Amino acid sequence: xxxxxxxxxxxxxxxxxxxxxxxxxxxxxxxxxxxxxxxxxxxxxxxxxxxxxxxxxxxxxxxxxxxxxxxxxxxxxxxxxxxxxxxxxxxxxxxxxxxxxxxxxxxxxxxxxxxxxxxxxxxxxxxxxxxxxxxxxxxxxxxxxxxxxxxxxxxxxxxxxxxxxxxxxxxxxxxxxxxxxxxxxxxxxxxxxxxxxxxxxxxxxxxxxxxxxxxxxxxxxxxxxxxxxxxxxxxxxxxxxxxx
Amino acid sequence: xxxxxxxxxxxxxxxxxxxxxxxxxxxxxxxxxxxxxxxxxxxxxxxxxxxxxxxxxxxxxxxxxxxxxxxxxxxxxxxxxxxxxxxxxxxxxxxxxxxxxxxxxxxxxxxxxxxxxxxxxxxxxxxxxxxxxxxxxxxxxxxxxxxxxxxxxxxxxxxxxxxxxxxxxxxxxxxxxxxxxxxxxxxxxxxxxxxxxxxxxxxxxxxxxxxxxxxxxxxxxxxxxxxxxxxxxxxxxxxxxxxxxxxxxxxxxxxxxxxxxxxxxxxxxxxxxxxxxxxxxxxxxxxxxxxxxxxxxxxxxxxxxxxxxxxxxxxxxx
Numbered sequence: 001x002x003x004x005x006x007x008x009x010x011x012x013x014x015x016x017x018x019x020x021x022x023x024x025x026x027x028x029x030x031x032x033x034x035x036x037x038x039x040x041x042x043x044x045x046x047x048x049x050x051x052x053x054x055x056x057x058x059x060x061x062x063x064x065x066x067x068x069x070x071x072x073x074x075x076x077x078x079x080x081x082x083x084x085x086x087x088x089x090x091x092x093x094x095x096x097x098x099x100x101x102x103x104x105x106x107x108x109x110x111x112x113x114x115x116x117x118x119x120x121x122x123x124x125x126x127x128x129x130x131x132x133x134x135x136x137x138x139x140x141x142x143x144x145x146x147x148x149x150x151x152x153x154x155x156x157x158x159x160x161x162x163x164x165x166x167x168x169x170x171x172x173x174x175x176x177x178x179x180x181x182x183x184x185x186x187x188x189x190x191x192x193x194x195x196x197x198x199x200x201x202x203x204x205x206x207x208x209x210x211x212x213x214x215x216x217x218x219x220x221x222x223x224x225x226x227x228x229x230x231x232x233x234x235x236x237x238x239x240x241x242x243x244x
Numbered sequence: 245x246x247x248x249x250x251x252x253x254x255x256x257x258x259x260x261x262x263x264x265x266x267x268x269x270x271x272x273x274x275x276x277x278x279x280x281x282x283x284x285x286x287x288x289x290x291x292x293x294x295x296x297x298x299x300x301x302x303x304x305x306x307x308x309x310x311x312x313x314x315x316x317x318x319x320x321x322x323x324x325x326x327x328x329x330x331x332x333x334x335x336x337x338x339x340x341x342x343x344x345x346x347x348x349x350x351x352x353x354x355x356x357x358x359x360x361x362x363x364x365x366x367x368x369x370x371x372x373x374x375x376x377x378x379x380x381x382x383x384x385x386x387x388x389x390x391x392x393x394x395x396x397x398x399x400x401x402x403x404x405x406x407x408x409x410x411x412x413x414x415x416x417x418x419x420x421x422x423x424x425x426x427x428x429x430x431x432x433x434x435x436x437x438x439x440x441x442x443x444x445x446x447x448x449x450x451x452x453x454x455x456x457x458x459x460x461x462x463x464x465x466x467x468x469x470x471x472x473x474x475x476x477x478x479x480x481x482x483x484x485x486x487x488x489x490x491x492x493x494x495x496x497x498x499x500x501x502x503x504x505x506x507x508x509x510x511x512x513x514x515x516x517x518x519x520x521x522x523x524x525x526x527x528x529x530x531x532x533x534x535x536x537x538x539x540x541x542x543x544x545x546x547x548x549x550x551x552x553x554x555x556x557x558x559x560x561x562x
Contacts (some may be wrong), residue, residue, distance in 0.1 A: 077434055077436035083435075092428075102420055102424045111436060
């Protein structure tokens with residue numbers, strides 16, 4: 001499997017705090033890579049570094065063989081990197097449909113310049129994530145679970161090559177989690193590589209081809225989900241050291 | 245939907261046609277009031293682009309106004325060029341200003357942006373007071389043109405173009421980018437919107453209309469000095485009118501400018517101080533009772549009734 005995204009020795013400091021420390025990994029073409037770790041492990045920082053809303057203090061990020069480390073966020077979006085936000089960021093005053101249409105108008109390539117066509121594409125994505133009947137509502141009127149779906153639809157409308165999902169399952173019930181897993185698998189089948197950050201370990205274990213574990217900004221494990229989850233360092237990070 | 249849209253379009257064309265014929269049968273006073281109201285509507289519409297659609301509350305639009313005024317005055321008085329060339333020169337100055345100072349200033353958000361732009365107007369007034377070609381602090385006297393009908397039609401034409409431009413914004417990729425920036429700038433950037441470029445372009449577009457209005461006003465009034473050209477209170481007026489009418493809507497700012505101009509005219513003919521007090525009261529009432537402007541009131545009032553105002557009050561937790 002060739003890598004679509006390569007992260008090499010990336011570090012990000014906030015004043016004295018090292019949020020992400022010397023992390024290297026790759027995301028394969030068509031792969032679903034799960035990233036887990038306790039609160040404050042640096043997961044969201046990692047997504048921000050890849051999507052370009054933050055710049056690394058040091059290290060390199062390569063997308064499809066091209067170095068994107070210093071590129072502005074909008075240019076990365078146009079190259080084909082889409083992300084969702086953990087703290088959902090819809091355009092609150094716009095309709096649900098137009099929220100997604102922004103992704104189609106801009107996004108990968110130079111986007112769709114015709115508004116009517118962009119709205120058609122947006123409608124397709126809304127149906128795909130199951131928000132079709134909410135199209136004309138204002139985004140701020142959506143409830144939590146539907147906002148998560150909206151985040152996905154917005155990112156998908158950009159027709160990305162890589163999708164970075166920041167906790168799209170947090171706060172969802174079991175049925176909703178199953179639905180999202182189903183949607184993410186379909187997205188992968190359409191040829192999009194996915195990096196997914198999650199707290200719900202059961203769900204991410206089922207979904208991911210490979211798991212990456214962060215703890216205090218360090219990578220402590222990377223490999224097959226079953227092997228990683230039985231790794232003693234990982235268990236320690238989540239549950240603490242067993243007293244002998 | 246389309247039928248009602250066609251109805252609105254026909255109604256607007258009819259209103260514009262009627263407005264265009266006003267000078268034919270009205271007194272000079274009415275025509276002069278009309279020129280003022282139309283130019284204020286252009287200013288409110290210009291502010292609407294950067295403040296209403298892009299979400300950046302600019303106090304620097306009076307700089308554009310001043311640059312447009314001085315562009316016309318300098319071209320006509322110092323260089324003996326025609327009025328049209330002066331208008332282009334003034335608009336060019338506004339665009340140059342938007343690009344030079346927009347790039348650093350538009351990095352600031354919220355109050356910081358407002359304060360920085362407020363400072364720009366003061367600085368520009370001081371600079372122009374020391375430029376010889378601009379008549380320093382004495383100002384410039386333009387060649388008089390006694391043709392109020394012409395100024396009226398020019399102002400109306402400019403307002404129509406400004407409003408059509410804003411209408412185009414609501415259905416174009418560019419306009420969607422601006423709205424996305426207003427709603428959530430970081431979210432817009434990760435979706436591929438070149439936020440810096442779009443903000444500067446919006447600032448420049450806002451500046452062009454504001455400068456053209458300033459140019460028409462300068463030629464009409466025939467006198468210009470730094471204090472009146474870079475007057476902050478004019479900037480406050482355009483914001484009040486846009487916010488009162490409905491920022492981020494196509495017709496709201498025009499409506500706001502017309503209504504407030506009329507009320508202020510009536511008040512100031514009775515007691516001079518009342519007009520100033522009135523604008524203060526309008527700001528408070530508009531922000532508290534109808535934060536989305538008259539345009540939104542007209543849309544929602546039919547279904548929500550008086551509850552509309554109560555709900556806005558509650559939203560402010562007063």
